[in-house]
Amino acid sequence: MYEMSKKGFGITAVVTADGALAGVISDGDLRRLLQKDKDIVSKTAGDGLKPDPVTIAAGELASAALQVMEQRKITSLFSVDGSNRLEGIIHLHDLWGLELF
Amino acid sequence: MYEMSKKGFGITAVVTADGALAGVISDGDLRRLLQKDKDIVSKTAGDGLKPDPVTIAAGELASAALQVMEQRKITSLFSVDGSNRLEGIIHLHDLWGLELF
Numbered sequence: 001m002y003e004m005s006k007k008g009f010g011i012t013a014v015v016t017a018d019g020a021l022a023g024v025i026s027d028g029d030l031r032r033l034l035q036k037d038k039d040i041v042s043k044t045a046g047d048g049l050k051p052d053p054v055t056i057a058a059g060e061l062a063s064a065a066l067q068v069m070e071q072r073k074i075t076s077l078f079s080v081d082g083s084n085r086l087e088g089i090i091h092l093h094d095l096w097g098l099e100l101f
Numbered sequence: 102m103y104e105m106s107k108k109g110f111g112i113t114a115v116v117t118a119d120g121a122l123a124g125v126i127s128d129g130d131l132r133r134l135l136q137k138d139k140d141i142v143s144k145t146a147g148d149g150l151k152p153d154p155v156t157i158a159a160g161e162l163a164s165a166a167l168q169v170m171e172q173r174k175i176t177s178l179f180s181v182d183g184s185n186r187l188e189g190i191i192h193l194h195d196l197w198g199l200e201l202f
Contacts, residue, residue, distance in 0.1 A: 027131070030128070030131070031105060034135070038142040040135070
Protein backbone atom coordinates (compact mmCIF):
# COMPACT_ATOMS: atom_id res chain seq x y z
CA MET A 1 0.00 0.00 0.00
CA TYR A 2 2.86 2.34 0.79
CA GLU A 3 4.36 1.76 -2.67
CA MET A 4 1.03 2.26 -4.36
CA SER A 5 0.45 5.53 -2.54
CA LYS A 6 3.99 6.79 -3.11
CA LYS A 7 3.91 6.26 -6.86
CA GLY A 8 0.31 7.33 -7.30
CA PHE A 9 -0.59 4.84 -10.02
CA GLY A 10 -3.09 2.74 -8.06
CA ILE A 11 -1.06 -0.31 -8.99
CA THR A 12 2.35 -1.69 -8.12
CA ALA A 13 4.56 -4.46 -9.44
CA VAL A 14 5.69 -7.34 -7.23
CA VAL A 15 9.13 -8.67 -8.07
CA THR A 16 11.07 -11.77 -7.07
CA ALA A 17 14.41 -11.55 -5.24
CA ASP A 18 16.24 -11.44 -8.58
CA GLY A 19 14.12 -8.61 -9.94
CA ALA A 20 11.82 -10.65 -12.20
CA LEU A 21 8.22 -9.52 -12.46
CA ALA A 22 6.08 -11.88 -10.33
CA GLY A 23 2.80 -10.04 -10.73
CA VAL A 24 0.93 -6.85 -9.93
CA ILE A 25 -1.39 -5.61 -7.21
CA SER A 26 -3.93 -2.94 -8.05
CA ASP A 27 -6.26 -0.96 -5.81
CA GLY A 28 -9.03 -3.24 -7.08
CA ASP A 29 -7.09 -6.35 -6.04
CA LEU A 30 -6.63 -4.79 -2.61
CA ARG A 31 -10.38 -4.19 -2.34
CA ARG A 32 -11.20 -7.75 -3.37
CA LEU A 33 -8.66 -9.09 -0.85
CA LEU A 34 -10.19 -6.90 1.85
CA GLN A 35 -13.65 -8.22 1.08
CA LYS A 36 -12.42 -11.77 1.57
CA ASP A 37 -10.51 -11.04 4.78
CA LYS A 38 -10.76 -7.81 6.72
CA ASP A 39 -7.42 -8.47 8.41
CA ILE A 40 -5.64 -7.29 5.29
CA VAL A 41 -2.84 -5.56 7.15
CA SER A 42 -1.25 -8.92 8.01
CA LYS A 43 -1.25 -10.07 4.39
CA THR A 44 1.86 -10.14 2.21
CA ALA A 45 2.22 -8.69 -1.27
CA GLY A 46 2.26 -12.27 -2.52
CA ASP A 47 -1.21 -12.88 -1.04
CA GLY A 48 -2.75 -10.22 -3.22
CA LEU A 49 -0.77 -10.35 -6.43
CA LYS A 50 -2.23 -11.10 -9.81
CA PRO A 51 0.30 -13.14 -11.82
CA ASP A 52 1.05 -12.77 -15.53
CA PRO A 53 0.36 -9.05 -15.87
CA VAL A 54 0.14 -7.49 -19.31
CA THR A 55 3.57 -6.15 -20.24
CA ILE A 56 5.18 -4.32 -23.12
CA ALA A 57 8.79 -4.05 -24.27
CA ALA A 58 10.35 -0.65 -23.59
CA GLY A 59 11.22 -0.35 -27.29
CA GLU A 60 7.59 -0.53 -28.40
CA LEU A 61 5.92 2.65 -29.66
CA ALA A 62 3.76 4.65 -27.26
CA SER A 63 0.88 4.19 -29.72
CA ALA A 64 1.27 0.41 -29.35
CA ALA A 65 1.05 0.80 -25.56
CA LEU A 66 -2.18 2.77 -25.95
CA GLN A 67 -3.63 0.11 -28.25
CA VAL A 68 -2.84 -2.63 -25.74
CA MET A 69 -4.53 -0.58 -22.98
CA GLU A 70 -7.62 -0.11 -25.14
CA GLN A 71 -7.82 -3.79 -26.10
CA ARG A 72 -7.30 -5.06 -22.56
CA LYS A 73 -9.31 -2.25 -20.93
CA ILE A 74 -6.50 -1.38 -18.53
CA THR A 75 -4.74 1.88 -17.75
CA SER A 76 -1.22 0.75 -16.77
CA LEU A 77 1.39 -1.40 -18.46
CA PHE A 78 4.67 -2.65 -17.04
CA SER A 79 7.71 -2.90 -19.23
CA VAL A 80 10.16 -5.78 -18.80
CA ASP A 81 13.39 -6.74 -20.48
CA GLY A 82 14.06 -10.05 -22.24
CA SER A 83 14.63 -11.79 -18.88
CA ASN A 84 11.29 -10.61 -17.42
CA ARG A 85 13.09 -8.07 -15.25
CA LEU A 86 10.99 -5.06 -14.45
CA GLU A 87 12.04 -1.86 -16.21
CA GLY A 88 9.19 0.50 -15.47
CA ILE A 89 5.54 1.37 -15.79
CA ILE A 90 3.62 3.40 -18.31
CA HIS A 91 0.25 4.80 -17.34
CA LEU A 92 -2.49 6.02 -19.62
CA HIS A 93 -2.10 9.47 -18.08
CA ASP A 94 1.47 9.56 -19.43
CA LEU A 95 0.15 8.91 -22.94
CA TRP A 96 -2.64 11.46 -22.90
CA GLY A 97 -1.41 14.68 -24.35
CA LEU A 98 1.13 13.01 -26.61
CA GLU A 99 0.35 13.31 -30.30
CA LEU A 100 0.47 9.61 -31.06
CA PHE A 101 -1.23 9.25 -34.41
CA MET B 102 -16.94 -2.13 -1.29
CA TYR B 103 -19.79 -4.38 -2.33
CA GLU B 104 -21.13 -1.74 -4.71
CA MET B 105 -17.68 -1.11 -6.15
CA SER B 106 -17.14 -4.81 -6.78
CA LYS B 107 -20.60 -5.37 -8.21
CA LYS B 108 -20.34 -2.58 -10.76
CA GLY B 109 -16.70 -3.21 -11.59
CA PHE B 110 -15.70 0.43 -12.06
CA GLY B 111 -13.35 0.77 -9.09
CA ILE B 112 -15.39 3.76 -7.98
CA THR B 113 -18.87 4.34 -6.63
CA ALA B 114 -21.07 7.36 -6.02
CA VAL B 115 -22.36 8.22 -2.56
CA VAL B 116 -25.79 9.85 -2.55
CA THR B 117 -27.84 11.64 0.07
CA ALA B 118 -31.27 10.36 1.16
CA ASP B 119 -32.92 12.42 -1.58
CA GLY B 120 -30.67 11.06 -4.33
CA ALA B 121 -28.31 14.02 -4.66
CA LEU B 122 -24.66 13.26 -5.36
CA ALA B 123 -22.70 13.70 -2.11
CA GLY B 124 -19.36 12.45 -3.38
CA VAL B 125 -17.47 9.46 -4.69
CA ILE B 126 -15.27 6.73 -3.23
CA SER B 127 -12.64 5.14 -5.43
CA ASP B 128 -10.39 2.16 -4.83
CA GLY B 129 -7.61 4.67 -4.20
CA ASP B 130 -9.66 6.46 -1.54
CA LEU B 131 -10.28 3.09 0.10
CA ARG B 132 -6.54 2.38 0.13
CA ARG B 133 -5.74 5.78 1.65
CA LEU B 134 -8.45 5.27 4.29
CA LEU B 135 -7.03 1.83 5.08
CA GLN B 136 -3.55 3.30 5.51
CA LYS B 137 -4.88 5.75 8.06
CA ASP B 138 -6.95 3.19 9.98
CA LYS B 139 -6.75 -0.54 9.44
CA ASP B 140 -10.18 -1.03 10.98
CA ILE B 141 -11.76 0.05 7.72
CA VAL B 142 -14.65 -2.41 7.91
CA SER B 143 -16.33 -0.32 10.61
CA LYS B 144 -16.16 2.87 8.56
CA THR B 145 -19.14 4.35 6.74
CA ALA B 146 -19.27 5.43 3.12
CA GLY B 147 -19.31 9.00 4.40
CA ASP B 148 -15.95 8.47 6.13
CA GLY B 149 -14.24 7.76 2.83
CA LEU B 150 -16.04 9.91 0.34
CA LYS B 151 -14.43 12.61 -1.72
CA PRO B 152 -16.87 15.51 -2.13
CA ASP B 153 -17.40 17.57 -5.27
CA PRO B 154 -16.61 14.89 -7.86
CA VAL B 155 -16.18 15.86 -11.49
CA THR B 156 -19.53 15.47 -13.25
CA ILE B 157 -20.93 15.90 -16.72
CA ALA B 158 -24.45 16.48 -17.98
CA ALA B 159 -25.98 13.45 -19.70
CA GLY B 160 -26.64 15.57 -22.80
CA GLU B 161 -22.95 16.35 -23.33
CA LEU B 162 -21.15 14.67 -26.23
CA ALA B 163 -19.09 11.56 -25.52
CA SER B 164 -16.09 13.41 -26.96
CA ALA B 165 -16.57 16.11 -24.31
CA ALA B 166 -16.55 13.42 -21.61
CA LEU B 167 -13.27 12.08 -22.98
CA GLN B 168 -11.75 15.55 -23.00
CA VAL B 169 -12.73 16.10 -19.36
CA MET B 170 -11.16 12.74 -18.45
CA GLU B 171 -7.94 13.68 -20.22
CA GLN B 172 -7.77 17.13 -18.63
CA ARG B 173 -8.52 15.88 -15.11
CA LYS B 174 -6.55 12.64 -15.51
CA ILE B 175 -9.46 10.51 -14.39
CA THR B 176 -11.21 7.52 -15.95
CA SER B 177 -14.79 7.84 -14.67
CA LEU B 178 -17.34 10.63 -14.76
CA PHE B 179 -20.72 10.76 -13.06
CA SER B 180 -23.65 12.40 -14.75
CA VAL B 181 -26.17 14.40 -12.74
CA ASP B 182 -29.33 16.27 -13.61
CA GLY B 183 -29.96 19.95 -12.92
CA SER B 184 -30.75 19.19 -9.25
CA ASN B 185 -27.48 17.29 -8.69
CA ARG B 186 -29.34 13.97 -8.71
CA LEU B 187 -27.22 11.09 -9.89
CA GLU B 188 -28.12 9.76 -13.33
CA GLY B 189 -25.26 7.40 -14.10
CA ILE B 190 -21.58 6.87 -14.68
CA ILE B 191 -19.48 6.86 -17.81
CA HIS B 192 -16.14 5.09 -17.77
CA LEU B 193 -13.24 5.54 -20.14
CA HIS B 194 -13.65 1.91 -21.17
CA ASP B 195 -17.13 2.75 -22.47
CA LEU B 196 -15.65 5.46 -24.68
CA TRP B 197 -12.81 3.40 -26.10
CA GLY B 198 -13.88 1.88 -29.36
CA LEU B 199 -16.34 4.65 -30.17
CA GLU B 200 -15.37 6.74 -33.18
CA LEU B 201 -15.50 10.09 -31.43
CA PHE B 202 -13.61 12.45 -33.65
